[in-house]
Amino acid sequence: MEETDAKSKSRKKNDPAAGYRTAEIYLERRGNRSIVGNVYKGKVDNVLPGLEAAFVDIGLEKNGFLHVDEIVLPGVETPRRGRGKEGGKKITDLLKPGQEIVVQVVKDPLKTKGARLSMELTIAGRYMVYAPTGEGVGVSKRLEDKERDRLRKEVKGLDLDGGGAIVRTAAHGAKRVDFERELQYLFKLHQVLDKRVEEAVAPALVFQEADLSVRVVRDIFSADFERALVDDEQQHHRLVSFFSRTAPELVERVELYEDKVPLLEAYGVEDVINGLLKHRVDLPSGGYLMIDYAEALTVIDVNSGSFVGRGKQARLEDTITKTNLEAAEEVVNQLRLRDIGGIIVIDFIDMARARNRDAVLKTLRKSLDEDRTKTFTADISKLGLVEMTRQNVTEGVREIMSRDCPTCEGEGVIRSEETIAIDIERQLRRIAKKKPKKTEAFLVQCNPRVSAQFTGNGSRVLHALEAETGKMFLFEGSEGLPLDHMAITLEGTREEVEERAVPFRAGDEVLVHIVEPHMYDVDDAVAKVDGYIISVRRAGPLVGQKRMVCIESAGRTSATAVLLDADGAAPERAEGEVPSDGDPDALQSKPRRRGRRGGRRRSRASAESAESGETAETATSETT
Template sequence: MAREIIAEVYPWESRVAIVEGGRLAEVFWADQDENVGNIYKGKVKDIIPGLSCAFVDIGMSKNAFLYAGDIIQPGARRGGNIYDLVKSGQDILVQVKKEAFSEKGARVTGDITIPGHFLVLFPFQTEVSISRKITGDGRREYLRKLMEKNKPEQVGIILRTACLDAEDSEILQELQDLLKVWGEVKERYQNGRAPMLIYEDIDVLERTLRDYLDADIKQVIINNLKLKEKIENYISTKKTNVHFAVHFEGGDLFEKNGLEKDIRRALRRKVWLRNGGYLIFDQTEAMTVIDVNSGKFTGKDNFEETIFRLNLEAAVEIPRQLRLRSIGGIILIDFIDMKDKENEEQVINTLKSELEKDKAHTRIIGMTGLGFLEMTRKKSRYGISEFFTDECPTCNGRGRTLNMFAMGCEIKRKLANMGYVENPIIICEAHPEVLQHIKDDTKNLEYIRKRTGKEIKLVANPQLASGLYNISTAEIDY
């Protein structure tokens, strides 16, 4: 399937969209304080035996959360008693696996991973694993023997899907590169003083290219000329046969390509299917339930065929929505009941086929006794709902309201791309709380003024809902 990568980079945030077959499939965010993948020398501050966890100072405003099952100690049983694994005040090597968000500190792990394009290095493991998407037994066995022959005994390796068509020299060269990075991490840990950053992972754009660098990429569009050159240099160093165009394009790329509408739709509970049916997404702390409904779809054939076609389209759309919304954990899908077991099997096979496009690990368990399809999906980042919205204070969290940070970022993007207007003054009218968020960001507000060459006038209007704003170039009579 043809794939495009569309990237917007601003001083306050970076956004990268994966577009497959002309539709938004995934979107990644990062602000200037992104930390996922970074490795720190931390110091254990508090141990909470009742929760089997420890809080670790890694130099952030909030201490990071370290679960006992994520602590790696030579000779110690993983997930054992927290007091047997760490002591208060000790130094510890950890990696951020989930970003700090709202009132929660970052989640960290002691099971370090150093990813590359072909391989993922696990310094504290010893096994060789192979991507489940490499299906040929001959190729799998060849790759396993190649790694077992060339890797040090004390490290583990995952061979990624990109190894399917890679040359041995490319794979082995990356192995040496990753081992070199690990050697540098160990040296900095020995010589550094906690808390300190030891290893900084690549940014969200390079990380996306690393994970999606294959023959399906047709082009990359970016709104930053310097980063366009950086991407071209990055591709040239990978010595890959993958070729695609990298284009610079000014302006609000997500808006131009209709991606903003797709993102906003992903915040809704209901998702319409092309045939007139619809999906309902209900997320709880424990799991996500997806309900398939016939809606306006009545079909022209018999009832069983109508239901089969509806479930088949749902089986294609659900994996896309899981990626777009970054839904993880336990997932229950309530397909409309089918009497024909062959039809049911075909729907499940279609779901499996679409899930193969997902970089996150997924597993289909099967049908429950009540007729739900049960599956799991690994989640490593916050989704659209968590990024864009907050719990509604009026209904005590049963609903969600637009996040002030996300709204502020959206307004700054709009203002930053209005240099084309003739009027020297750009007026932004919004709710006072939203405008205060923008006013507090003096550095990026000045960046917008310099980029556009315009005066930015912020006008507070308490009558506007927090999710609404007006941008104009004419004076407003108040």
């Protein structure tokens, strides 16, 4: 959490999150921890001179990738890409297949790529990163020049046991005694690491980086922070123990959160997490960002949205500039929250004036100063695009929290019902062409929304298909079927297929859900049972209700029905009255048949038997 400018004024006792905003979110699943920082004793699997790299088996699903720039061998001068001398040592001279080496993971496996490895080992402490094979002492460039100079004096002359070190940003304000105390801790870790390397059989893990809670407070927490709240008693104990060894002055700032309201809920973090997967991010003025992810880069588009400027003197350039300035800050906020890495392209709204473009770029870079992750930003192009890169070390929040949609397989779109129906139509033509003449009809199983493409608009598509093939096609299916599902469940004579396909017969009584008014008659309504349409006379006022109806006539794609009275009797039809929306394909009533679609039904004989006191069996239709 970071403080906002209005913190002291706006914070209230009943709202602990007032005056704060969520700045960064780190996620780690129990079964999928980050392996950055882990040290492995690996075995070289393959050396590729053309890539100047080797693939190393470290015991994971995919081999790690070791570039020649990351090879460190005692007493051997290794080549560097672009700086190697002609005829000098090549990677094939340094590494051989089967050779055992000690490597450290510097980048997690991402998508199809294995872990990125380095032979230059580092052991991270709170104030320093110790490199056993390094040289000299460096100081973080993120510190101010004055503080960097002071820290150089503090670490001057430290005994590094023949290695090197880097002073971290978290060392701001640290004294020489702090560095001396931590070095002893790092030396002990290095001794343990060497011992494990000697005993291990490659491939094997010999040193595991600390878990997420320790890493976060080790790398970030400093005297500039008010406090660290932890809602797990065991983790709280671990952090207190860690700081007791590394920074005793910060122990009292680590607090155990024990309120009844969950920690993330109390500080509004849950709402932020829920919004991380959304493509749209709204800006305060009414504009918004659209964030789209691609394989090679992430694209962020800035839109003015509902913001049209303020005041009568508002001009287009001023409106655009204000939106872009808000967007510049929010873009960095989203990059940090979502941990977006790699190439990033920001499409700001085009600005006519160079000074406005400079102001937006200045705001963007100023906001990036608060980001601990390494970034590089180019100038705004004439098209209003800003190209930048952000170091990609671990999987982002989006990759951890989500997976590809099983329906669209990550494409973000699926084929429409019309497209699928056209494809099924082609398949039915091919199937009908191969079948003998004695096969007169087919029962096709598919989603009702797809079969509606055949049976809608007066069944124009279906009739054309049947005229062309000389075969008859009937449909069955339910909404639970995938849209692209298609199967021939029965083929044979017309009578055989009709008997199975038409779900109801005249006289059947069915419990239906009345879903919408009739298109041509306001007094009537329509019920649908797995895509099969039932027109119900005089049911207009009953839309949204479930009622028992009696089927008057049933066809291949639709039926007509009347409402049943409370006593189970159908109202008498006026002389000469015909069912509305009559189906030209309606079938005559046949002896007993069992319904198979949704809806509960009973035969007329059963209803009459129930009225006379006899036990009646109610047939429940199956849902296909």
